[in-house]
Amino acid sequence: MATNKNALIRYRTLDQCLQNRFRKWTLEDLMEACSEALYEYEGIDKGVSKRTVQLDIQMMRSDKLGYNAPIVVKDKKFYTYEDPDYSITNIPLTEQDLNRLNEVVQILQQFKGFSHFEEMNEMVKKLEDKVYSARHKARPVIVLEKNESLRGLEFLDVLYQKIQEKKTVKVLYQSFQAAEASTIDFHPYWLKEFRNRWYLVGRKSRSSQLQHLALDRIKNIADSREAFLPNSSGTPEEYYQDVIGVTVPNRRPAIVKLLFNPKDAPYVITKPLHHTQRVHERENGILVTMKVKLNFELEKEILGFGEQVEVLAPERLRRRIEGRLRQASEQYDS
Numbered sequence: 029m030a031t032n033k034n035a036l037i038r039y040r041t042l043d044q045c046l047q048n049r050f051r052k053w054t055l056e057d058l059m060e061a062c063s064e065a066l067y068e069y070e071g072i073d074k075g076v077s078k079r080t081v082q083l084d085i086q087m088m089r090s091d092k093l094g095y096n097a098p099i100v101v102k103d104k105k106f107y108t109y110e111d112p113d114y115s116i117t118n119i120p121l122t123e124q125d126l127n128r129l130n131e132v133v134q135i136l137q138q139f140k141g142f143s144h145f146e147e148m149n150e151m152v153k154k155l156e157d158k159v160y161s162a163r164h165k166a167r168p169v170i171v172l173e174k175n176e177s178l179r180g181l182e183f184l185d186v187l188y189q190k191i192q193e194k195k196t197v198k199v200l201y202q203s204f205q206a207a208e209a210s211t212i213d214f215h216p217y218w219l220k221e222f223r224n225r226w227y228l229v230g231r232k233s234r235s236s237q238l239q240h241l242a243l244d245r246i247k248n249i250a251d252s253r254e255a256f257l258p259n260s261s262g263t264p265e266e267y268y269q270d271v272i273g274v275t276v277p278n279r280r281p282a283i284v285k286l287l288f289n290p291k292d293a294p295y296v297i298t299k300p301l302h303h304t305q306r307v308h309e310r311e312n313g314i315l316v317t318m319k320v321k322l323n324f325e326l327e328k329e330i331l332g333f334g335e336q337v338e339v340l341a342p343e344r345l346r347r348r349i350e351g352r353l354r355q356a357s358e359q360y361d362s
Contacts, residue, residue, distance in 0.1 A: 088116065196216075200248040
């Protein structure tokens with residue numbers, strides 16, 4: 029698994045280099061780029077040999093992986109793509125791929141309508157759209173939100189496996205507040221996605237509190253010799269039931285009251301902020317109430333509505349939002 033993963037990192041790195049027409053790439057340049065990528069993503073510092081890069085180029089040129097990459101050598105020295113628009117990420121799906129994907133869609137469609145598979149409906153619809161677009165050479169009608177520069181996604185697969193196997197991992201992690209990365213033994217329990225960002229949830233060996241590690245701050249993952257400590261914090265559904273986002277403060281939920289003006293109220297009515305949300309008609313707008321713990325993500329949600337909303341309760345949240353809005357206003361005044 030690790031070998032295949034390293035090869036994919038090298039293929040992707042070579043692809044990015046060869047697409048860059050503003051630089052001439054020698055074999056030594058490609059070796060250096062692959063070495064830097066493996067060190068950045070996997071912590072491997074032994075470098076990449078000339079033979080390895082040559083074999084990678086040969087593999088990318090062949091049809092073994094379906095790439096058939098048009099890699100050429102200019103002036104007997106510089107590597108590039110003969111087709112400036114080529115990329116291994118733009119390879120069209122084969123008819124065999126489409127048939128397999130279509131079978132997957134048909135299987136998944138059988139679960140539509142079951143309450144415990146409701147969360148799959150969106151995924152099935154996206155997959156249907158992808159298969160239809162590829163088969164009929166049509167433009168997709170579903171546009172997915174994605175962040176091409178988001179880092180850490182390469183760790184999803186290995187972390188998923190470690191969670192399933194109940195294995196402790198050694199994580200090289202650097203938080204935004206830390207000057208440099210440090211290594212910690214971490215007991216992973218689940219993966220959490222929020223606002224297109226992924227988190228590894230678990231706890232350190234000498235802590236009873238759950239902790240969230242942002243995948244984009246993880247530098248490397250390795251096996252740990254420490255015995256795995258089972259999860260004693262309940263299910264993810266139970267853990268997040270009183271919050272918006274991933275921050276779970278150690279305090280009781282509060283009744284939050286938000287007053288929206290009538291014009292913008294439909295946005296929060298059709299897309300509830302929390303499962304406890306209730307809507308009440310008012311003469312001067314729409315009153316939204318919910319029972320949640322006060323945290324950073326809740327404040328961000330409220331601030332995102334700007335002048336459309338007023339916090340009525342609790343008082344400490346009202347003062348907090350008022351203070352942040354005043355600070356923002358002062359920046360423009362100055």
